[in-house]
Amino acid sequence: MPDRNDALRLLEEWVKNEGLKKHMFAVEAAVRHYAGLRGGDPDVWGLAGLLHDLDWEKHPERHPLEAVDYLRSQGYPEEVLHAILAHRSDFTGVEPVSDLDKVLVACDELSGFVVAACLVRPNGVDDLEPKSVVKKLKDKTFAAGVSREEVERGVALIGIERAEHIKNIIEALRAAGIELGITAKDLAR
Numbered sequence: 001m002p003d004r005n006d007a008l009r010l011l012e013e014w015v016k017n018e019g020l021k022k023h024m025f026a027v028e029a030a031v032r033h034y035a036g037l038r039g040g041d042p043d044v045w046g047l048a049g050l051l052h053d054l055d056w057e058k059h060p061e062r063h064p065l066e067a068v069d070y071l072r073s074q075g076y077p078e079e080v081l082h083a084i085l086a087h088r089s090d091f092t093g094v095e096p097v098s099d100l101d102k103v104l105v106a107c108d109e110l111s112g113f114v115v116a117a118c119l120v121r122p123n124g125v126d127d128l129e130p131k132s133v134v135k136k137l138k139d140k141t142f143a144a145g146v147s148r149e150e151v152e153r154g155v156a157l158i159g160i161e162r163a164e165h166i167k168n169i170i171e172a173l174r175a176a177g178i179e180l181g182i183t184a185k186d187l188a189r
């Protein structure tokens with residue numbers, strides 16, 4: 001099975017946009033964290049998070065079919081491919097079924113939102129609390145590109161309270177904080 005280094009090489013090759021890269025790292029961190037909570041293999045789950053938007057820049061019209069075709073040819077696990085297909089079920093017709101499928105949907109929209117919330121605070125992720133994210137979700141002008149409907153759909157899919165899901169994502173991003181440039185130290189620069 002290809003490992004994280006193989007996946008990182010693909011990321012470098014296919015994705016030039018730094019913001020998109022960061023999004024993929026954030027989702028990776030969140031999905032890995034959930035693997036720990038839900039008995040998944042963090043290395044396998046992490047690949048789904050890291051690669052879910054691999055072809056978004058190169059082939060937006062076919063996203064994520066192009067990536068899945070390629071990843072299949074490289075021997076990536078079907079579990080990972082299914083999750084990547086299911087994160088765009090409206091386009092692929094593949095519905096989220098497994099825990100990993102559902103977690104990926106739930107983390108996709110919200111991880112980016114939490115990163116955006118970190119970037120407008122002096123201490124970033126360090127002292128971010130779920131209630132401040134909830135408040136920002138209610139403010140429709142903040143990170144307006146993030147679909148609140150998708151966020152709610154994700155929360156419903158994984159069957160936990162929204163605040164708990166936000167808390168889990170914050171913990172995951174805190175652990176990956178330096179890599180994402182969202183800690184107080186990064187933001188002071």
Ligand SMILES: [Fe+2]
Nearest residue numbers: 052053087088
């Ligand atoms: Fe996507």
Ligand SMILES: [Fe+2]
Nearest residue numbers: 023052053108
């Ligand atoms: Fe995404």
